[in-house]
Amino acid sequence: xxxxxxxxxxxxxxxxxxxxxxxxxxxxxxxxxxxxxxxxxxxxxxxxxxxxxxxxxxxxxxxxxxxxxxxxxxxxxxxxxxxxxxxxxxxxxxxxxxxxxxxxxxxxxxxxxxxxxxxxxxxxxxxxxxxxxxxxxxxxxxxxxxxxxxxxxxxxxxxxxxxxxxxxxxxxxxxxxxxxxxxxxxxxxxxxxxxxxxxxxxxxxxxxxxxxxxxxxxxx
Numbered sequence: 001x002x003x004x005x006x007x008x009x010x011x012x013x014x015x016x017x018x019x020x021x022x023x024x025x026x027x028x029x030x031x032x033x034x035x036x037x038x039x040x041x042x043x044x045x046x047x048x049x050x051x052x053x054x055x056x057x058x059x060x061x062x063x064x065x066x067x068x069x070x071x072x073x074x075x076x077x078x079x080x081x082x083x084x085x086x087x088x089x090x091x092x093x094x095x096x097x098x099x100x101x102x103x104x105x106x107x108x109x110x111x112x113x114x115x116x117x118x119x120x121x122x123x124x125x126x127x128x129x130x131x132x133x134x135x136x137x138x139x140x141x142x143x144x145x146x147x148x149x150x151x152x153x154x155x156x157x158x159x160x161x162x163x164x165x166x167x168x169x170x171x172x173x174x175x176x177x178x179x180x181x182x183x184x185x186x187x188x189x190x191x192x193x194x195x196x197x198x199x200x201x202x203x204x205x206x207x208x209x210x211x212x213x214x215x216x217x218x219x220x
Contacts, residue, residue: 004177006081007088015072017095019057024082024101031083031105032117035134038176046182047077048202056192059095070188076202088177090135108134110173112145112166137173145170
């Protein structure tokens with residue numbers, strides 16, 4: 001599923017987060033490395049959703065959205081989805097509030113000349129037309145790479161080369177919106193106990209949840 005479509009699903013609350021999921025715990029470095037991997041075309045793992053019209057308790061929703069058809073409850077991948085939503089939409093996803101996000105990555109910047117990602121440093125980036133926030137790169141249409149190139153170059157031929165390089169890097173980042181993330185679905189006939197069991201199995205591999213996190217899932 002394309003990242004744009006996933007973001008649209010979160011915004012419309014077709015993709016929701018169950019209360020038994022842990023909070024957003026990624027570090028800023030993990031968020032940065034997700035963007036590095038996507039721009040380089042590296043795999044970043046699959047997502048796992050549970051399709052159901054009888055969801056469990058949901059984060060920041062008193063009741064399931066009044067929608068036709070099934071919801072997609074996120075069982076695996078919410079750290080990546082939350083990070084992507086903050087970069088692509090520039091906002092906190094609807095299943096969280098500002099105070100839930102302890103490590104906000106939205107001051108990540110991108111260098112049009114080198115394609116490097118770094119968090120904002122005033123001494124290095126303030127007034128530098130080569131550094132732009134990732135959020136702006138993904139959402140603003142007025143980044144004029146040709147004007148920037150003319151300011152940086154010493155002549156027309158050099159300006160042309162610079163503009164091509166800046167434009168290539170900017171498009172590489174913007175292409176992230178159109179990238180596909182593999183999605184696996186737990187079918188709608190699965191019950192809550194099945195979904196929690198799958199959640200346990202998935203999260204006992206890779207970056208593990210603590211025993212307390214898993215216990216809280218079952219209590220919830």
